[in-house]
Each structure stands twice: as structure tokens, then as C-alpha cells.
Amino acid sequence: MKMRRIGLGAAAIVAASALVLTGCAGGDGGNEGNNAGGVITTNGSEPQNPLIPTNTNETGGGKILDAIFAGLVYYDGEGAAHNDVAESIETEDSQTYTITIREGLEFTNGEPVNADSFIDAWNYGALLSNEQLSSYFFEDIEGFSWDEDSELTGLEKVSETEFTVTLKQPLSDFPLRLGYSAYYPLPASAFEDMDAFGENPIGNGPYMLDGEGAWKHDERITLAVNPDYDGPREPQNDGLEIVFYANQDAAYADLQGGNLDVLDAIPDSAFATYQDELGDRWANQPAAIFQSFTIPERLAHWSGEEGNLRRQAISMAINREEITDVIFEGTRTPASDFTSPVIDGWTDELEGAEVLEYNPDEAKKLWAEADAISPFTGSFQIAYNADGGHQSWVDAVANSVKNTLGIDASGQPYPTFAEARTLITERQIQTAFRTGWQADYPGLFNFLGPLYATNAGSNDGDYSNPEFDALLAEGSTSTDVEEGTALFQQAQEILLQDLPVIPLWYSNVTGGWSESVENVTFGWNSVPLYHEITKG
Template identity: 65%
Template sequence: MKRNRSALAGAALLISGAIALAGCSSGGTPDDEGSSGAGADPEAIITTNGTEPENPLIPSNTNEVGGGKILDNIFAGLVYYDAEGAPVNDMAEEITVEDPQLIRVKLKEGQTFTDGEEVTADNFIKAWNEGAKLSNAHLSSYFFEDIEGFSWDADSELTGLEQVSDYEFTIALNKPAADFALRLGYSAYYPLPDVAFEDMAAFGENPIGNGPYMLDGDGAWEHDVKIDLVRNDDYAGGRKPANGGLTINFYATQDASYADLLGGNVDVIDEIAPVSLPTFQDDLGDRAVNQPSALFQSFTIGQFLPHFSGEEGILRRQAISMSFDRAQITEKIFFDSRTPASDFTSPVIDGWTDELEGTEVLAYDPEKAKELWAEADAISQWEGEFKIAYNSDGGHDEWVEAVTNSISNTLGIEASGDPYPTFAAIREKVNDNTITTAARSGWQADYPGLYNFLGPLYATNAGSNDGDYSNPEFDDLLSSGISNTDVEAQVADFSKAQEILLNDLPAIPLWYQNVTGGYGEEVDNVTFGWNSVPIYHEITKAAE
């Protein structure tokens, strides 16, 4: 899919005036009311693939794809993103950026959670304060850092959130953030009903949302198996479902989901196992999907690991990065469904460039790699084995084996993969800082902006900064860029910041990932969005 770059450029510069968007996503819900069209069953359940969420389903404590896919369907924020990545008002009637540090939000009246409680300004304010609270240690607390009152040192109130009326509130920022309004479709900014604050842990197991779908009663979430969602008929936003609900099956492997697709046991999948990449487009014909998306893949070598801190660590990361051939792997293993990375973001995001200085560290150069490794050995002699931890349920075995074999052959060290059975298992080790090896990492964009690929992952103390990276010069450039209301100047700062990353390599960029997927013969109106996720509410299914 070719991205609408002009739409994103307009969205990135939200300086003055009102955002009163009414567009619909491309890909074609049959009509504005979400009806299913002739020959389709409006009560049909659409089955799809997913993974067991890492944590209970609390919006501000979910930063992984398995949980995010569910939350985005059972909650509605101020805006959502259409198939091209443009923001569309959802709970918001109007969002006005009065200056780079003050945003005014007016809500639509009459919107409700599925327990009947009306969605008001207070539901946003209380939810955001809960997500930002230091003692809660929510994974997405970083997304509230720019709001006045936020603190990394103690529990504090977001004093920048002021309720004007039941349906209006303002957001005062502690520094200019030119893309803050664009971020507001991300799940961390979803509202919560009052019942959530009675027992947040229990709520996370059976959440009550305000989106196009809701959990299908008690027991809808069968852990490690599936979650059943049904249409929320009280939802009045722009994502009214053309079907009766979703069943998201949690597959142990991508092979299993693809086998179910071929067997007619699942309707839509958004991942194809590497072993099936050579044949899936022939297998599925025009029901195959292979299109660019906002997916970036890498592996992270923590600053806290022996031999990977300071100057020695930089030399070793650079050596490792130059020890394997990205182009060969993307061709031979992924059959050109990936593109070797030349930065830390994604080509589908406005402002991306392939002209950064320092990209030679991403080129296969075994002789230079050996030279750099020897320089590191002069600082401290290498000992031990280099391992890359990965989740074996995600189709990573082949590339990890190829990368570690090449590292071993190039540098003359022992290198291998370290498989974990599930995504949740490896993330538990990463999040509690008990990981003792390098680890597979990656990013599916939360919102369509360059900053989203940089700030949450590499800024000091950022919530998804897996390697505990910290560089004051990088932080300053990031802050300068996000504070700048001139798009060209903003991109220039982000480019300079990325050139620091190319030297330090807090993560080793691998490739940009296409979304590869497909759908069955019984479904129609299937569109995969800018961030690789199917637009589920538009999908229709033939009546039996």
C-alpha cells in the first residue's frame, strides 16, 4: 500500500486551529452505518490471529501488539487512525491546538462505556493520572511525560489536565510538543470508567470499554487460547462494525495460523511464517497481502551487559552490526518481504530519509567488523558466548540462526539464539531487567510520527527503552525536535539524533517489515492499515 504522505505531513504540524476530522478509512465499509451489504451476515464473527497479552488489559500498561490489538477494538480514544494513518475524531468533537503547549478538547455528548456510564472529561483525566502515577509503573507512563505535573521522582498529579466542563478539558504541556495532538489515538490515552478504579487488577481481566467491540461476557478471555469480542451496538463513533464480533485466537506459531487459514478455520491473519513466504501469494492469489507498514525490527544489546558498556560496548555493537548481511537474509529467508534498515524508523512515515551519516555500520563488512572487535578486546578481552533471545512463537528462528552463525563466523566467537516459548515470557525478562543476553526487539508504530520510533525506545527513562540507553546529546536533539513547530527543522533534529544512534547502536537495526497476511474466501472488505493491523470493523463475512 502506498502511504498518503501529504496527509501525514499535515497531521504532524498541529499548531493552531481546530482538528475536526470526519474522514473514514479507505478500504470500504459498505456504508456509513456499518451495514454488511448484500449477501453478508451482519452477525458473523470474524476470526483472526493474535498472541496472549503480556499483562492484564489496562490501556496505559500495554505496550505490545497482542494486548494492543484487543484494546484498540474495545476502547475508543479521542481520535483513531484511518487506514492511511490520518487521525479521525472519535470521542472528540473538536481538538484545538491553541499554542504548542496548550490543547483544548471538546467531547461528543452521549458517548457511553458498555456498563452505561457516560464518557466525560473526568474519565480521561482520571485514566491519564492513573497511567502516569510513578508507583503504578505502567509501561506507557512515558506518554504522559510532556504534561504539566508529571514526575519521574514521585507520585504526582498531572496538573496540566484541567476539566472545564463535563465535556471539555484542556491539556497544558510542560514544553512544546509539536505532535502531541497526533499521539492522542494511542491506547495509553484511552479513558477508563469509574468501575476500573475500584479494582484495577480485576478490571484488567475483564475490561469495560467504549469502543466498537466489547468482551463477550465473563470468560470471554480464555488465557493462552483466545478472546471473544462482540459488537458494541451503543458505540456511535466512526468505526461501527459491519460484523457481529471478533474471535482472536492466540496461536503458538505462525505456521499454525497459516494452516488454519488454508483450512478455512480462521478468516484473517496478519503474519505469515517465513517458511510459507515463498508460496503464500500463489496459495492465496488476490487474497494475499504483502504491503509496506510501520514495522521496524532490531535486536537490543543492553548497556548493562558485560562488555557492552562505554566505548567497549559501542565498538562491539558496531562490530556485531557489520558481521551479517541484511540484504542476503531479507532475500533468502524473507523473500523480499523485508527491506534492510538504513535508520531506526520506517519509510512509510513522513520525514523518513535514507541519507543519514553513519549508515556504514549497517553494511556487511566482515573485515571492518573484525577490526572493531579487536579494538574492543584491547579495552577488555571478550569472554563467554553471545546470544540473542527471541520468542519462538513469532517466526524468528531462521533469521536468528542466520545472524548468529554469521556473527560467529566473522568474529570467531560462540554465538547462538536463545529461544523463549512465548512473547510474554521474553518480555517478562526484558521488562524486569533480568535478561542476561541480547534480545529481539522491534516496534509497531503507536501513531504515525518519527518521534514515536525514537522517544519511547531510546530517550533516557523511556518506557520501552529495553537496553537502558542514555545519551544526553541524543535527548537534547529529541527534545529540540519535538518542541519545534517547523516541520523541516523538526526532521533535521531527528536526523541528527539518529546519527548519534547509528554510532551508539542501542539497538541493532535489522529491516523494515512488510505486513504479510491473507484472508479466507468467505470474507470481504479486508484492508490492512498503515500499522499492519487489519481494519476489523470493516470486514464482512458471507451468510451461511
């Protein structure tokens, strides 16, 4: 569904320009002998799909891909973009980009990382017949089509270490996007059997799968240090073991017992006590995470005018202030838009944002107007994954709706994240369902385009509004930062009218670590900077 104190929104375009003009140096010749010892154990979740970069858009798989792959750029803890595989990314018009790759780079199987590694991977991700969840990210490249399989004609190989990207229109933040996993390279061997590759991916990043059987499904994945990686994310430890917990309470118990080194999500049951229990080994800081739930228009009573009235009623029936205070102990902030306060360009003064405020009288009025169109029958349920620590807030939201509107409302748990997401992506789920967004890259567009643009890969509710699409496109092509931000805010005001999702709150990253590790930092997107962690 594929966060630190500062993001880049408006500043993102400035950062992208700096990246284009100057670039950053790579590593300094490998990481042998620099490790501080020890494998870092951390929490995670079973990936929804095999680990193919263009088909992974959720946090469980994304966390692993970011460790085993290196893209053209990477994001530091504050969300600033720096070159990794790229030697330089240059443009004169923000429409045609020349990308030069550092020489001598290899995948862990010895294959070269070259221009073809990116061109072939991006073309694979863009072909509709391959049914990749992140194909949307290639929409702006010349040749992409939503109607039929079409090669990305905007990709042209210049040499083994250089290629050009021609976009359909200027996009000044294009370099900033290139740190997202959809743009990772693939070795030539991946295309011989992509399904097999997804079960045993071969990357070029700071870590790699630790031999045969490293991925024990629904249990854990073990990653070793890649000794040949010489980029800027040089590991300071001996590897990662990512454990897939059935629930966050079990993970927290392991942290307290010394069986887990780093936890990136304190369970809500410990919000009142974790600071005392962990001493100075905790973090509670803003993150680029937006939480919501989606009510698909395809469900009875949730389309057209009736559906719009009911969405507004449901939204106004939720007491976000009370829930964030009681359930989350100050680790969440009620949402006033669809993005995140840590992203530059965010505002809490959007027209129509009153629909996100608790207003029981107006909620009842709107629900009655919807009933006059077609009386509501049955119950209102919100589906969620039980392994993610969501039961308390889902129950609280359901009770708020139930008590305000006088309807039957409840949570609908599914055992695992992968199970819930499969039903959602296959459009088989028959209730509302938990959604949210952990930013792929630090810009306002990333919170809007992938989730609400027509045909976008993470548009789980199949929302489509041509006016919204037009504003989004105009904002993304603007070379004026303030103008682009204003257009994105206008697009959000349409979302506040249509409510393709019901915004709930912004999340802090609330994590902790054991006495065995040091140098633990949580990044702008809530993920720990694993390569920096040391273990004595």
C-alpha cells in the same frame, strides 16, 4: 514492542493542525442492523499484561485494546488522524489544548464517557507508583515528574464534556498522538480494582468482551460488537475471535484449512509459496515496522568503549541483504536508520549509516580492538519468542555473526511472547534479545522517543544520552516541519554512533485471508481494519 503505504512524519504535523482546527464528525447513530454477518477469526498473541491501556505497549495486547476502546482520535488505513470521541481539539499556541468530547457517549457498563474518564485515566498512567509501562507518554504534560508521584496539573476539567491540557512546552503533533492506547479513557469503576479491571476490561469502542470467560488465557479472546458504539469505526461483522497461536505455521495451516479468516503474518516457511496458495487473497505492502535486537549495557563486555566497539562489530558482521533475500523472500528491506520508510521525513542518507552495512573485515578489526580492552568469553545469544515465527532469521543472524567473528553465537528461544517480554521488562534477561517497533502513531518521534529517550517506557536497554534527549526535545517542540525533521535526523546520527539497538530491517505486512471474508485491508501499522471486514 508496542503500516501501510503512507505515514505522516512531516505531514503528521499538517494533519494534526487540520485536526485541531476543524475536527471530524462522529458516527451516525449506532451500528444495529449494519453487520454483514459472522464472527471474524484472526491470529494474535497472549497479552503480556492485564489489559490496562497505560500498561500495554506490545502488539498482542494493543490489538485487543484498539478494538474495545475508542480514543479521542483514531487512525485510518493510511495513517491519517480523525476525531472519534473528540468533538474538537483546539489550540492557539500548540501548548494549551481545549478538548471537547461528543455528548451522550457511554462505556459498555453504562457509565458516561466524560472529561473525568480521560483526566483520571491519564493521571493513573502518569503516577510512578502505578508502574505503568506507558507513563512516558504523559511526560510532556505539566505536573509530570520522574522523581516522585505528581498529579498532572496540566489537566483541568472545564465541564462534563470539556477539559484542557497544558503542556510543558509547545508540541504541534500532540493531537496526532492522542489515538494511541495510552490516552484511552477509563470508567470510574476501573479504579476500584485495577487488577480485576485488566482481566475484564470495560471499554467504549466498536467491540467488547463477549461475556464472562471471553478471555481464555494462552488460548483466545472473543469480542462481540458493542451495539452502543456510534463512532466512525462501525463494525461490519458480528465480532472478533482472536486466537493465540503457538507459532505462525499453525496459524497459516488454519488459514488454508478455512479455520482462520484473517492472518496478519505469513510465516517465513511459506514466503515462497503463499501467493500461489492463496490466489488473490494476500497482501504484501510496506508497514511502519522496524526490527532490531538489543544488547543491554548491563551485561559484561557491553558497556563503555568496549561495548561500543562490540556493537559496531556485531552490526557489521550481519549480512542483512542476504538474510532478507533468502529468509524473507523480499518481504523485508535492510534498515538504514531507526524509523520506517513509510513515515514522512525518513531518509537513507544519515551520517554514520555505514555501520549498518555488511563489512566483515571492519567487523573483525573492531572486535579485535574490543578484545584488547577485555577478551570476550562465553557465547553471544539472541533471545526470541518461539511463538512469533522468528527462529529462521535469528539463526541466520547468529550464523552470520559466528562465521564473521569466529565466536560462538546462537538463538535463545522462549516459548511465548509474554514470557520473553516479562524477562525483558523486569531486566532479568541475560542475553541480547529481539526487539522492534510497530508505530503507535505515524510520526518520526514515535520511533525515537519511546524507545531511546532516558526513562522511556519502551527503552528496554536503558539507553541514556543527554545530547540525544536534547535534540529529540528540540525537534518535538519545533513548529517548523522541516526543522523538526532535521533535528530528529541529527538525533538518529547519535544513535548510529551508540547503537542502543542493532537495526536489522523494515518489515512489510504480509498477510492473507480466507474465501469466507471480504473487504480485508491492512492498515499503515500492519493491523487489519477489523471493523471493515465482512463475512458472508
